[in-house]
Amino acid sequence: MHIAAASTMKHFFLIIFFFCFFFFQEPQAGPIHPHQLTHPLDPLTKQEITLIRTIVLKKYPTKTYTVHFHYVGLDDPEKSQVLKWVFSGTPTPRNAFVIAMINTETHEIIINLRSSNILSDKIHNGNGFPTLTVEEQTEAIALPLSYEPFINSVKKRGLNISEVVCSSFTVGWYGETKSRSRVLRIECFMKSGSDVNIYVRPINGIIILANIDEMKIVEYNDRSMEPVPKAENTEYRASHMKPPFGPKLHSFATHQPQGPGFKIQGHTVSWANWKFHIGYDFRAGLIISTASIYDVEEELQKPRPVLYRGFISELFVPYQDPTEEWYYKTFFDAGEFGFGQSMVSLEPMHDCPPHAHFLDVYGTIMWRHTETGIPNQEIRESRSDVSLIVRMVVTVGNYDNVIDWEFKTSGSIKPAITLSGMLEIKAVEFKHKDEIKKDQHGTLVFENSIGVYHDHYYIYHLDLDVDGVDNSFLKTNLKTVKVTDKSSKRKSYWTIETETARTESEAMIRLGTSPSELAVVNQNKKTSTGNHAGYRLVPALPVHSLLTEDDYPQVRGAFTNYNVWVTPYNRTQKWAGGLYVDQSRGEDTLAVWTQQNRDIENKDIVMWYVVGIHHVPCQEDFPIMPSLSTGFELRPTNFFERNPVLKTLSPNYVEWPKCTKP
Ligand SMILES: *[C@@H]1O[C@H](CO)[C@@H](O)[C@H](O)[C@H]1NC(C)=O
Ligand SMILES: *[C@@H]1O[C@H](CO)[C@@H](O)[C@H](O)[C@H]1NC(C)=O
Numbered sequence: 001m002h003i004a005a006a007s008t009m010k011h012f013f014l015i016i017f018f019f020c021f022f023f024f025q026e027p028q029a030g031p032i033h034p035h036q037l038t039h040p041l042d043p044l045t046k047q048e049i050t051l052i053r054t055i056v057l058k059k060y061p062t063k064t065y066t067v068h069f070h071y072v073g074l075d076d077p078e079k080s081q082v083l084k085w086v087f088s089g090t091p092t093p094r095n096a097f098v099i100a101m102i103n104t105e106t107h108e109i110i111i112n113l114r115s116s117n118i119l120s121d122k123i124h125n126g127n128g129f130p131t132l133t134v135e136e137q138t139e140a141i142a143l144p145l146s147y148e149p150f151i152n153s154v155k156k157r158g159l160n161i162s163e164v165v166c167s168s169f170t171v172g173w174y175g176e177t178k179s180r181s182r183v184l185r186i187e188c189f190m191k192s193g194s195d196v197n198i199y200v201r202p203i204n205g206i207i208i209l210a211n212i213d214e215m216k217i218v219e220y221n222d223r224s225m226e227p228v229p230k231a232e233n234t235e236y237r238a239s240h241m242k243p244p245f246g247p248k249l250h251s252f253a254t255h256q257p258q259g260p261g262f263k264i265q266g267h268t269v270s271w272a273n274w275k276f277h278i279g280y281d282f283r284a285g286l287i288i289s290t291a292s293i294y295d296v297e298e299e300l301q302k303p304r305p306v307l308y309r310g311f312i313s314e315l316f317v318p319y320q321d322p323t324e325e326w327y328y329k330t331f332f333d334a335g336e337f338g339f340g341q342s343m344v345s346l347e348p349m350h351d352c353p354p355h356a357h358f359l360d361v362y363g364t365i366m367w368r369h370t371e372t373g374i375p376n377q378e379i380r381e382s383r384s385d386v387s388l389i390v391r392m393v394v395t396v397g398n399y400d401n402v403i404d405w406e407f408k409t410s411g412s413i414k415p416a417i418t419l420s421g422m423l424e425i426k427a428v429e430f431k432h433k434d435e436i437k438k439d440q441h442g443t444l445v446f447e448n449s450i451g452v453y454h455d456h457y458y459i460y461h462l463d464l465d466v467d468g469v470d471n472s473f474l475k476t477n478l479k480t481v482k483v484t485d486k487s488s489k490r491k492s493y494w495t496i497e498t499e500t501a502r503t504e505s506e507a508m509i510r511l512g513t514s515p516s517e518l519a520v521v522n523q524n525k526k527t528s529t530g531n532h533a534g535y536r537l538v539p540a541l542p543v544h545s546l547l548t549e550d551d552y553p554q555v556r557g558a559f560t561n562y563n564v565w566v567t568p569y570n571r572t573q574k575w576a577g578g579l580y581v582d583q584s585r586g587e588d589t590l591a592v593w594t595q596q597n598r599d600i601e602n603k604d605i606v607m608w609y610v611v612g613i614h615h616v617p618c619q620e621d622f623p624i625m626p627s628l629s630t631g632f633e634l635r636p637t638n639f640f641e642r643n644p645v646l647k648t649l650s651p652n653y654v655e656w657p658k659c660t661k662p
């Protein structure tokens, strides 16, 4: 999550895959309009990206200017325009939003892709810098390898410079009031022979600061010499391991004789009763849009809107070691490193069920083709669990994040996060816990290796439009009622009290303090028995930041002050940590926007939800961490008249074809 990988070539991928069962009834997909092949929220195409580059370089020729693209993405049309398109095919504008550093200035450029015109070109003068590019990180991490003082430090430690691999780290903000240049810290690691698990073998005690506009090392301090942890037992590739292997697993197969059961037109997926759009963004990665569900009971058989847009807006990873080498490690993986930029491919054959579908996406600023693959970690075989999963895998340095959006025929959407990968290790002199006399801010997971305490906070942007754009946010508290008047033999029971949040401040929720249910409902739409159609948030285990609100990383990551926030829809308020996150000062976060305390009742609203993991490393996380999952559910609540899968027939039983080895 935090290290810009040393390798220069990365593949992006996006997967949709479907489990082994199939709907007996074909989905009511409705007539296909020609306009459905393109969608206003389609990610930029390769041709469009090339066009953008041409237009920008025409205005700023490289003979005269240095031009670096830090973000290239779709400038989303207004929701009203997208919905007009959904209902009647009315075309929407097709604009691109570009953040480019031209000489040393940060430009925000909007380009009309139909007319090839620059619509606006503004210079960003505030604090914070754009997302880093892979190229500048690649250049920066090569700097120490030819820097004399570093070469000497490596020699002094008896290490071999040709086995050194470096990574770049954002520096954060610690109350500086003057503007600072774009700098990165660089830390280096040891490869060892064929062992590639570099993240567990840091060279500690050296502080390197590089100015990435001038591309040179501007600060160097060799402070202390801790031993580099050993390479033994850090291998994770089966091909490089020796027996015994185990535990032994039996082979398995998936089979869908009638095909995959979903249709893809352009970027729009229809499966069972669902229809939604899959987008890609350099910063957010996977974006689910205009998700709607067909209701078998509804006479008109029209799709009912549920989720206008859903994506991970930011990912905040503060480490909890306050020492000089570590205090600054408080990373924002989307805003600083580009969550989408860091999408990777998995081993296709290893992880793929046969009926998966692959989507190509184009890495925005890197102009690279992207790869797709299909992981298959769970096979579910019961009728109620037939689901479609859209999955992306993001590797930012040492951590792998598997991001899933699971759609269920029951109307639920279940976003999930699975973490794996390598811990970030601090090298120490200790080989046994008994030698440790003061807080080392982590667990001794191997000799000389501390896995440092940290958190993973993912904030989801969930623009629910339940049966229309105007929705309200309801908090239903469960309350104990004491029976004091002897009207019952019971002394207590519980009941509910429902509050509608009128303004943003009433919708800032810390979960887990008292039993409650949170829902986004449409107060203009009632079921036949008079309940408001809604979707409930079934949260993951609640997690709260333990930093003080005035601590600098917490000011920047203030969107973790609460678990749930609700804001009125604003097309440009997409990034909970701000548009410019590198060295940001917390001036453009969700916590600042909501200070306006805007009205949110019966309005077009967006729910923001923070899913978190406090990570106290343990020995099982070493040398590579077994997957750890968390997730939540958006679940229909009085949205349908009754159980929507009541009439769903079981898939046909299929004889497994007798397979013979070719
Ligand atoms: C340094 O490492 C390289 C690459 O692994 C190896 O070829 C070389 O022999 C090593 N040199 C020494 C002095 O160990
Ligand atoms: C929408 O968000 C932008 C960026 O935060 C802000 O400048 C603008 O005032 C907001 N618009 C409204 C109507 O609140």
Ligand SMILES: [Cu+2]
Binding pocket: 454, 455, 456, 615
């Ligand atoms: Cu972790």
